[in-house]
Amino acid sequence: MISGAEYMRRELMIRLVRLFDQGKLDEELDRIPIRVRPKDGEASRCCVYHDRAVLKYRLMALLGMRCEEETDEAQTLAGYFQDADAREKAPGDPPLTVCTAGCSGCPDNSYVVTGNCRGCFARPCVFNCPKNAISVVNQVSQIDYTKCIKCGKCMNVCPFHAIVKTTVPCEDACPVGAIRKNAQGRAEIDFEKCIFCGKCFRACPFSAIMERSQLLDVLNVLKRKPAHVAAVVAPSAYSQFPGTIEQLFTAISKLGFDDVVEAALGAELTSANEAQEFLEKMSGGQRLMTTSCCPAYVELVKRHFPDFLQYVSHTPSPMKYAAQLVREKDPDAVVVFIGPCIAKRHEAEESGLVDYVLTFEELGSMMAGRQIDVISQEPWTLLTPAGENARNFAKSCGVTESVLADMTRPKCGTCGESGKCGENAENPCVENGQCGENAENPCVENGQCSGNTETPCGENFELKAKFINGIDRKTLSQLKLLAMGKDPANFLEVMACPGGCVNGPCSLHVK
Amino acid sequence: MEKIRLEICCGTTCFMLGADKLMRMETLLPEEFRERVEITGVPCLNVCMEESICRAPFVRINGVPHAQATVESVFEEIRKLLEKEEREDSE
Numbered sequence: 001m002i003s004g005a006e007y008m009r010r011e012l013m014i015r016l017v018r019l020f021d022q023g024k025l026d027e028e029l030d031r032i033p034i035r036v037r038p039k040d041g042e043a044s045r046c047c048v049y050h051d052r053a054v055l056k057y058r059l060m061a062l063l064g065m066r067c068e069e070e071t072d073e074a075q076t077l078a079g080y081f082q083d084a085d086a087r088e089k090a091p092g093d094p095p096l097t098v099c100t101a102g103c104s105g106c107p108d109n110s111y112v113v114t115g116n117c118r119g120c121f122a123r124p125c126v127f128n129c130p131k132n133a134i135s136v137v138n139q140v141s142q143i144d145y146t147k148c149i150k151c152g153k154c155m156n157v158c159p160f161h162a163i164v165k166t167t168v169p170c171e172d173a174c175p176v177g178a179i180r181k182n183a184q185g186r187a188e189i190d191f192e193k194c195i196f197c198g199k200c201f202r203a204c205p206f207s208a209i210m211e212r213s214q215l216l217d218v219l220n221v222l223k224r225k226p227a228h229v230a231a232v233v234a235p236s237a238y239s240q241f242p243g244t245i246e247q248l249f250t251a252i253s254k255l256g257f258d259d260v261v262e263a264a265l266g267a268e269l270t271s272a273n274e275a276q277e278f279l280e281k282m283s284g285g286q287r288l289m290t291t292s293c294c295p296a297y298v299e300l301v302k303r304h305f306p307d308f309l310q311y312v313s314h315t316p317s318p319m320k321y322a323a324q325l326v327r328e329k330d331p332d333a334v335v336v337f338i339g340p341c342i343a344k345r346h347e348a349e350e351s352g353l354v355d356y357v358l359t360f361e362e363l364g365s366m367m368a369g370r371q372i373d374v375i376s377q378e379p380w381t382l383l384t385p386a387g388e389n390a391r392n393f394a395k396s397c398g399v400t401e402s403v404l405a406d407m408t409r410p411k412c413g414t415c416g417e418s419g420k421c422g423e424n425a426e427n428p429c430v431e432n433g434q435c436g437e438n439a440e441n442p443c444v445e446n447g448q449c450s451g452n453t454e455t456p457c458g459e460n461f462e463l464k465a466k467f468i469n470g471i472d473r474k475t476l477s478q479l480k481l482l483a484m485g486k487d488p489a490n491f492l493e494v495m496a497c498p499g500g501c502v503n504g505p506c507s508l509h510v511k
Numbered sequence: 512m513e514k515i516r517l518e519i520c521c522g523t524t525c526f527m528l529g530a531d532k533l534m535r536m537e538t539l540l541p542e543e544f545r546e547r548v549e550i551t552g553v554p555c556l557n558v559c560m561e562e563s564i565c566r567a568p569f570v571r572i573n574g575v576p577h578a579q580a581t582v583e584s585v586f587e588e589i590r591k592l593l594e595k596e597e598r599e600d601s602e
């Protein structure tokens with residue numbers, strides 16, 4: 001089931017698409033908060049007027065604006081729309097913005113006595129508190145917060161579960177400590193530290209952390225058509241919508257895209273080249289290589305452990321390869337990446353290869369706004385469907401499986417030059433011009449790279465894989481151990497989202 | 512005895528606004544309803560436009576659209592219809 005936050009976000013997106021198509025955005029935008037929260041309707045917060053105020057900021061973020069940059073509180077949404085409508089490039093970093101009016105200023109982590117307390121006779125809380133912070137007043141436990149050291153012992157011993165731990169959901173979710181409260185007690189993101197993983201965006205129960213949408217920019221580019229517009233669709237999309245992949249592609253093309261391309265085709269290149277890079281690095285004496293397709297992980301290393309960057313693969317991500325494939329055909333094409341990810345917005349901007357990034361929620365809202373049903377579409381003809389391994393890139397362990405398959409795929413001349421085992425090759429499978437004597441399965445026959453051999457030149461390097469399936473507070477120390485060589489793994493796959501991109505912050509989370 | 516006609520909207524608006532569980536109705540239907548209900552998935556019922564968007568997802572039961580549908584609310588509706596039928600039969 002979807003949450004109230006998702007419902008509202010999607011409803012606003014769909015409304016935006018419909019008003020765009022009717023050409024009524026400038027006159028209607030400022031009315032949306034009132035239509036959504038009429039005065040005699042139900043409120044989600046204290047009253048509909050507070051709801052409306054927050055809705056205005058939501059719509060601002062939906063237009064790609066940063067709430068932090070509001071200088072004139074009296075500025076109308078129509079005014080913001082004019083600025084957004086006129087821009088020719090996607091709104092850049094940072095991809096997130098905090099709606100201060102929506103943030104509830106959740107109380108700091110602490111232990112709280114609830115109404116379950118029966119002021120019992122045994123009083124284990126009082127006796128177990130190492131700081132004598134608990135006393136019983138009027139038959140109810142009370143914690144003296146000037147003494148409490150937040151050890152949690154009282155919570156664990158209470159037989160009535162009367163003491164609970166309260167947390168700040170956004171701060172708790174952030175793996176790098178990038179969120180703090182400002183002087184007014186509202187959440188604030190430090191974008192020097194933020195790795196754009198989007199965990200706070202999903203965690204906040206008030207939905208106060210919002211992404212800056214590029215929906216309007218994409219709607220405009222599809223309408224104005226400054227050039228051919230191509231959609232590059234992440235493989236995690238395939239499990240999101242009802243209907244088949246081929247039907248989904250037809251539906252996407254009906255939104256006005258001139259071409260729809262599988263990002264998985266880029267994943268095939270990433271996989272093959274990453275396998276090659278791995279073999280080279282291992283034979284060059286490097287101890288460890290990690291994947292690089294998750295942009296939140298790459299930012300984690302860049303911003304919080306730059307010394308580790310030497311181990312991160314240089315092979316471009318599937319998104320970048322797929323964008324290159326589009327640009328080889330048409331250098332002027334406008335490339336729109338469609339995925340479940342917030343960090344991809346940052347990667348796209350940094351790469352210069354991808355013009356816009358849409359999330360699955362935004363894609364779904366565009367189709368919903370135009371009443372395009374995936375299940376009613378004719379199948380699209382995929383000229384070169386991507387392989388299964390490449391499509392599995394979106395799942396945790398999928399990258400490793402694909403790279404592994406590429407390493408062990410019989411391939412002639414990976415180490416060699418023009419079909420021969422190259423003696424000067426950086427990565428020879430032969431020693432002193434001869435097939436390594438200890439090699440069980442020689443990859444050369446009669447001094448030549450044998451095309452039909454089952455075992456490629458990389459056989460000597462056993463791939464010992466390790467997975468970090470979801471980045472959290474412990475991830476940095478795990479990386480530090482790996483850097484110190486305290487782990488036998490030589491190949492590390494990291495995905496910021498548990499389970500992989502299929503569970504990305506902007507996926508539809510269908511079960 | 513005529514079956515109750517359950518048409519689940521598989522349109523994208525309903526899907527985006529929470530119909531994914533409704534779309535699995537076939538597997539969720541309790542034993543006692545199985546024989547009495549006929550389920551089909553249908554494209555957009557065309558009732559999700561303008562202000563009624565905030566009433567999605569929709570399900571049509573015997574031709575009548577039901578707003579803000581959940582699996583539970585649909586079961587409730589089916590139960591009512593079956594009870595009514597029984598009452599009419601016994602009269």
Ligand code: SF4
Nearest residue numbers: 103104106170187204
């Ligand atoms: S979880 Fe949400 S409401 Fe609570 S402090 Fe963080 S941003 Fe504010």
Ligand code: SF4
Nearest residue numbers: 174194195197198200
């Ligand atoms: S690192 Fe992730 S959780 Fe922390 S502020 Fe940035 S997006 Fe939010």
Ligand code: FES
Nearest residue numbers: 520522525556559
């Ligand atoms: S999508 Fe269900 S009524 Fe339109």
